[in-house]
Amino acid sequence: MTGPAVRVDTASAVPPYEQIRSQLAALIGGGRLPEGERLPTVRQLAGDLGLAPGTVARAYKELEAAGLIRTRRGAGTRVAALPAPARAEAERLTRLARAYVAEARATGADEAAVLTAVRTALGR
Structure with missing residues (x-):
């Protein structure tokens, strides 16, 4: 992901996975992350944010369920076509x-x- 960074406020009442999900959804919906853009791996983003991989995995799972991203083994996670x-x-x-x-x-x-x-x- 070469676009804008995702930030997590650990002091917020909003769970970290939801902060990640909502920020990525907004970036995708607003066109700042275009179709086909590769997202960091779960482990990479978790490491960058200082979070457990399961937290990022949950955000990615919800984004995938919403049709905003697609994960393919060997091809990584990419922004889906809206x-x-x-x-x-x-x-x-x-x-x-x-x-x-x-x-x-x-x-x-x-x-x-x-x-x-x-x-x-x-x-x-």
Whole structure:
């Protein structure tokens, strides 16, 4: 995976596997991890994040069940093609997010303030 990094906040109430799953799902849905992009192995990502391999395996299993990634023996884990409706929805969501970020930055908000506002809106 040459794209954006996944981060885990061990102090968060959200379980680490869910943090990994949701971040990768957002990166895939938003197009930042394109179809065919190879993801790190379970062991590699677990080592990078300082987590147990089972934690990463659970996140990958849920992503695979959702049709977002595919694992093939010998070929590794790769980003799957999004179905057309999911792709259109992801593109719309990305456009909305970009518009929000542009408006927020126009008010002088920095990245931390923008992320805090999004987390607040999500109820976290």
